[in-house]
Amino acid sequence: MKLKSKLSAFKRWISPQLSIQGKIFIAFSLVALLSILSIAGIVYVNMRETIKxxxxxxxxxxxxxxxxxxxxxxxxxxxxxxxxxxxxxxxxDTILSPSEEISYEWFMEQKRIEEFLKSLTDYKPYISRIAVVGLNGKVFFSGDPWIDRTILGTPTIDYILRNGSRHAYLRQTGVYETITVGREIRYDRKAIGVVMVDLNYDFIRKTYGVKPTADSMLYVLDKQDGFVYRSDDIPDFAPPERRIVGLKRELAGNGDAVEQTIDGRPYIVVSRLSDYTGWTTLALIPLDSLLTESTKLRNLMLEVSAIVLIVVLIGSLQVSSRITINIRRLKSMMMLVKDGNLTFPKKEIQTKDEVGQLYHVFISMVEELKRLMEGIRISEKEKREAELTALQAQIRPHFLYNSLNTIKYLARLNGAPNIEEVSGSLIELMRGVLGNSNEFLTVREELDYVRSYVSIVKYKYMEPIQVHEEIEDEGLLDARVLKLTLQPIVENAIIHGIGSREQGGAVTIRVRGEKNDLVIEVFDNGKGMTQQQMDRMMNEGGKREATSRFSGIGVLNAHERMARMFGEPYGVKLYSELGLYTKVEIRFPFMKYQPKSDQEVI
Incomplete structure (x- = not known):
């Protein structure tokens, strides 16, 4: 089952749209792979260079x-x-002696000089032979191999005579390999012979037996490009001697190490020139055999890197799973909400990281969504109830209008003009309040409603109510204003302003234009208000007070409607002085009247 779940998870990771866990896994894997390869590559390259x-x-x-x-x-x-x-x-003296061979004097001379030569080479195992060869044919030596007068006239004697004013070095080959160090013997400014010391070649082999690898090669060449020494067991692929001589001349014993390809095979060539002998030593190290161990190490590093990568992949799988488990939980909860299930069992995510914060925000959003849906449900219920009430209210005004019209006709028949006037004004006022469904009216219509209201309320007072209208421009009467904003203001001016005066009360309605605004001012010469009273009228208390009046809409209500509709600086402002006056300023943006074909008046 675990393997099955892992395979299904892996399929999700390789899908076109990778999950966060898949992205984390791939990111960890790539970082680990690049890091391991980089480290392994750097170590391998450095190790190759170190080996070289x-x-x-x-x-x-x-x-x-x-x-x-x-x-x-x-x-x-x-x-x-x-x-x-x-x-x-x-x-x-022995070389120049006239003694002949096979004579006593010759025998004694030979014994004496050989004992002398032997005493010089005792306890010097690196010397195989020392010989004195007179140009007159006398030969004396100590050591091996045997030597006689046949050596006279050979290239060896000629080379020593030509180059042996100090020392001459040359390699002897044959039955015995040796390095001969020769010097001429001079007497009375003439060469009378040579002395030759043969160096044991085994010591040369031990001294130059330098082989960092089994197939490495070392050559020692003298000044005449002769081979003084070459490694034993020269491999079959070794370069020919002419190529070695060419390398010696090319490098000139500068002591540097260079990489060269000889006959298709790469080598490290090390050269050194001896200041004492003038010999050049060349060491050729095949790179392929030198780096055999590095190749093994490279393979081992690849194996270790693969194991480490697998461990890292498994670790990144576990880490990515632990990191994203809460995200998957949050996703499952969101899918339930998407399906409309807001009562799902909540899985507590205790982490303090961003996922935990998202969980708490999501839970808060779900709670808010539940609250809003409950509010919508209640609103829909209230809407249905309001529609029923509106249907009922639509039927009632017809009976009210009919009843008022009946009262108006009866007043006319009975000669009661005041009752006829009040009932007619009430009909017009209620027609505007209940029958007109438009949100905006013209200033002219608002003034008509104000006049109807004044015709009704004037019979409440003993003195007639003076309401003056001052219109700056007749064209302003066609401007649009919010429905029933002027009548509540005039109502307040009459009831609270001049209603308490015994006589002389008056209300002035002034309509004027100010730039792109329409300003309506309602001025009364009543008792006025204190600042505290004005503040109370413009707060919630004023609203409760206003809603108890005839219109059902107060000063605060009119201000809030205008502020919501048009924003600042439009609305209602109060100016008053106690005992003198009260002025209410209503400010609208100027809007021209546009008649609507669907306007209905009951």
């Missing part, structure tokens, strides 16, 4: 030590040669 540097350092140090060891031996041999060529009694 170590090989070059090791070979260079070994060659230097070999040259130093050979130099020490050659210096010792040079000192022996110097002792021989400067010994007059034993060496020079």
């Amino acid at each position: 540097d170590n090989a070059v350092t090791s070979v260079s140090d070994s060659i230097r030590q070999a040259d130093e060891s050979l130099k020490i031996m050659l210096e010792e041999i040079d000192r022996l040669n110097t002792v021989v060529v400067t010994n007059k009694n034993t060496v020079i």
Whole structure:
């Protein structure tokens, strides 16, 4: 079951639209893969360079030590040669002696000089033979191999005579391989012979036995491009001797290590020129064999990297699953809400991170949604009730109008003009309040409703109510205003302003234009109001007070309607002085009248 769930989760990750868990998994995997490959690559490259540097350092140090060891031996041999060529009694006199072979004198001379030579080479195992060869045919030696007068006239003697004013070095091949160090013997400014010391070749092999790899090659060449030494077991793919000579001339023993491809095979070539002998040492290290261990290490690193990557992938899978588990829970809850289920069992997400914060915000949104839906349900219920009430209210005004018309006709028949006037004004006022469904009326219509209201309320007072109208421009009467905003203001002016005066009360309605605004001012010369009373009228208390009047709409109600409709600075403002006057300013944006075909008046 676990494997099945893992496979299904993996299928989701590789879908076109990856989940967050899949993205985290892929991101972790890519970062881990790049990191592992980068580290492995850097380590491998550095290790290759380190192996090459170590090989070059090791070979260079070994060659230097070999040259130093050979130099020490050659210096010792040079000192022996110097002792021989400067010994007059034993060496020079014996060479110049007239004694013939197979004579007693010759035998004694030979015994004496051989004992002298033997004493020089005792305890020096790196010397295989020391010989004194006179140009007159006398030959004396100590060690192996045997030597006789047949050596005279050979290239070896000629080379020593040409180059042996100090020391001459050359390699001898044949039955015995050796390095010969020769020097001419001079007497009376003439060459009378040579002294030759043969260096044991086994010591040369041990000294230059430098092989960092099994197939490495080391060559020692003299000044004449002759091979003084070459490694044993030269591999079959070794470069030919002419190529080695070319490398020696090309590098000139500068002591540098270079990478060169010889016959299609890459090598590290290390060269060194001996200041003492003038010999050049060349070491050729095949790169493929040198880096065999690095190849094994590279394969091991790849295996380890693969294992580490698998561990990281498994770890990233677990980490991404733990990171996104709360997101999946939140998604499941959102899907339930999408399906309309607002009573789902809440899964508490206790984390304090962004997901936890989203969970609490989501729960708050669900609670708010439930509250709003409950409000909508209640509103719909109230709407249905209001529609029923409106239907009932639509029927009642007809009976009221008919009843008022009946009262008006009866008053006319009975000669009661005041009752006829009141009932007619009440009909017109109620027709505007209940019968006109338009939200906006013209200023002219608003003034008509005010006149109807004054015709009704004047019979309440003993003195007639003086209502004056001042119209700045007749064209302003066609401007549109909110329905029933002027009548409540005039009502307040009459009841609370001049109603308490015994006589002389008057209300003035002034209509004027101000820039792009329409301003209606209602002025009364009543008792006035204090600031506290004006503040109370413009707050909720004033609203409760206003709603108890005839119109059912107060000053605050008119102000709030205008403020909601038009915004600042439109609305109602109060100006008053106690005992003198009260002025109400109503400010509208100027709107021209546009008659509607669907306007209905009951």
